[in-house]
Amino acid sequence: MDRKYKVVVAGMGKRGMHHAAAFQANGRFEVAGICDIDQTRLDAAASKLGVAVKGTDAAQVAAEVKPDVFCFCTMANVRSSMIRIGIESGARLIAMEKPVALTSAEGMEVKRLVDSSGVKVVVSHQHRYGKHYQAVKEVIASGELGRIHTVYGTATGWMMHMISHLIDYMRWYNGEARAEWVMAQAAGRGKLADAHPSPDYIAGFIQFANGVRGVVECGAGAPDVPEVDYWWRKCRIGAQGTDGYAEVLTGGGWRAVTKQRASSGDGCMNYDLDMPPYIQQIAGWLDDDRQVHPCNFGSAYQGLEIMMAFIRSAAGGGQIALPLTDPADELEMLRASLPARKVLLSMQANAKEYWS
Numbered sequence: 521m522d523r524k525y526k527v528v529v530a531g532m533g534k535r536g537m538h539h540a541a542a543f544q545a546n547g548r549f550e551v552a553g554i555c556d557i558d559q560t561r562l563d564a565a566a567s568k569l570g571v572a573v574k575g576t577d578a579a580q581v582a583a584e585v586k587p588d589v590f591c592f593c594t595m596a597n598v599r600s601s602m603i604r605i606g607i608e609s610g611a612r613l614i615a616m617e618k619p620v621a622l623t624s625a626e627g628m629e630v631k632r633l634v635d636s637s638g639v640k641v642v643v644s645h646q647h648r649y650g651k652h653y654q655a656v657k658e659v660i661a662s663g664e665l666g667r668i669h670t671v672y673g674t675a676t677g678w679m680m681h682m683i684s685h686l687i688d689y690m691r692w693y694n695g696e697a698r699a700e701w702v703m704a705q706a707a708g709r710g711k712l713a714d715a716h717p718s719p720d721y722i723a724g725f726i727q728f729a730n731g732v733r734g735v736v737e738c739g740a741g742a743p744d745v746p747e748v749d750y751w752w753r754k755c756r757i758g759a760q761g762t763d764g765y766a767e768v769l770t771g772g773g774w775r776a777v778t779k780q781r782a783s784s785g786d787g788c789m790n791y792d793l794d795m796p797p798y799i800q801q802i803a804g805w806l807d808d809d810r811q812v813h814p815c816n817f818g819s820a821y822q823g824l825e826i827m828m829a830f831i832r833s834a835a836g837g838g839q840i841a842l843p844l845t846d847p848a849d850e851l852e853m854l855r856a857s858l859p860a861r862k863v864l865l866s867m868q869a870n871a872k873e874y875w876s
Contacts, residue, residue: 525549525588525806528609530578530602532556532565535617535644536593540569542795543591548803553585578602582609588806591615593644596622596680596716600629603641607633613640613806618684620820622717624828625847627821634817640805641817645688646798648814652774652787653689656758656766660693664778665761668694672735674742675755675770676870679827680716683738686757687823688815689768690726690734693759696819697728699826699842706834706854708740708863710875717851720863720874724830736830740874744867748772751869753789834858 527549529540536556543549553573556562566574575581582590582605590606591614599621606614614634620643621627634641647653659665671694673686691697708720721741726734737743745754748771758767764778768787775784804811822843828850829840835853863874 522548522803522807525803526552526585527589527591528553528555528578528582528585528587528611529591529593530555530581530605531593531617532558532561533593536591537565537568538791538795539591539593539615539644540565542791542799543589544569546796546799546803549589549799552587553581555581579605579608582606582611585609587611589613589615589802593617600626600633603630603633607637607639611639613642613802615642615644615802617644618820619680619827620684620817620824622680623847623849623851624825624844625849627824627828628844628847631817631821640813642798642802642805642813642815643817643820644798645685645815645820646791646794647685647770647789648689648692649794649797650768650770650787650789651793652768652785653757655774655785655787656768656776657693659766659776659778659783660759660761664764664776664780665759665766666763666779668732668759668761670733670735670760671758672760673755673757674737674745676739676742676744676866677752677755678711678714678716678720678739678873679718679722680714681718682755683722683736683827683830684820684823686736686738686755687726687734687826688820689757690736691819691823692814693757694728694732694734695730697730697732698822699734699829700727700729701839701841702726702826702829702833703839704830704833706831706858707861708874709855709858709860710863711739712851712855712858719831719834719854719858722830722834724833726826740863740870741866744869745769745772751873
């Protein structure tokens with residue numbers, strides 16, 4: 521019989537409950553402990569999940585349970601402390617929400633902790649399991665697009681919520697190629713005070729080592745995706761080649777046009793469909809070191825470097841070489857340099873979220 525792995529989940533908000541429910545529904549896992557700083561939310565989650573070990577201190581819960589998997593879905597400002605808890609608990613794998621960190625300084629510290637401990641880490645870029653995301657990947661892999669020269673991603677949500685996803689799927693569509701340099705611009709200070717601190721709008725270019733160019737826009741100035749009604753799912757990610765293009769809309773299916781055919785299909789972001797394969801591949805990686813999870817930390821860290829290089833470029837100007845070698849607080853760089861001019865919107869629907 522396959523081994524059953526014990527899981528502790530810290531953070532019982534919407535995403536924490538998605539993770540806990542998906543782990544609980546998979547026969548390879550047992551959610552043995554949960555944590556949240558809100559006692560009312562913690563009690564409700566424990567009752568719903570049928571979990572006996574619960575508490576408001578993640579370190580204490582993890583020490584009591586001694587989990588195989590430590591999963592945290594907390595606010596983005598406690599990444600390194602949660603990684604330490606997972607390592608000290610003896611967990612073999614840490615599952616975490618994106619982004620990896622809010623600054624390169626913390627990101628490098630997280631990487632140091634991960635590398636020195638040998639713990640496996642996965643980062644929740646689970647949209648790639650959607651059938652519409654998979655369909656675009658299949659078109660690219662088939663060779664129908666010819667030589668890929670451009671990958672792109674846009675989202676009207678702000679950077680710390682969305683750009684990690686955009687970069688991850690762009691890199692996936694580009695064969696996980698490494699980035700050599702980036703250049704970017706940013707506008708709007710309103711979301712710098714958000715729990716996911718970001719410029720209101722950031723846009724930039726990525727030069728990949730295989731010669732492919734990446735183009736990213738995220739926030740108030742990003743283009744509308746009129747085919748999608750739900751604002752948070754107005755995301756477009758795709759690839760262009762010498763013989764055609766293929767793209768996915770997070771909330772509106774996919775389409776491709778090549779020399780051979782025009783094709784399209786449905787699909788929409790759906791945690792109930794996207795989480796199970798993400799969780800199952802965690803079991804696979806725990807079973808066998810060779811079954812490296814597609815959402816592994818090494819890949820996500822490359823995405824973090826691209827994001828932080830974007831901010832450095834927007835704050836200081838010019839191109840930024842990768843990989844990053846010196847730690848910095850990129851958000852403070854933005855706060856010190858970004859003009860206090862109101863951001864210009866790409867569509868009126870953005871006015872409800874951005875200071876304009």
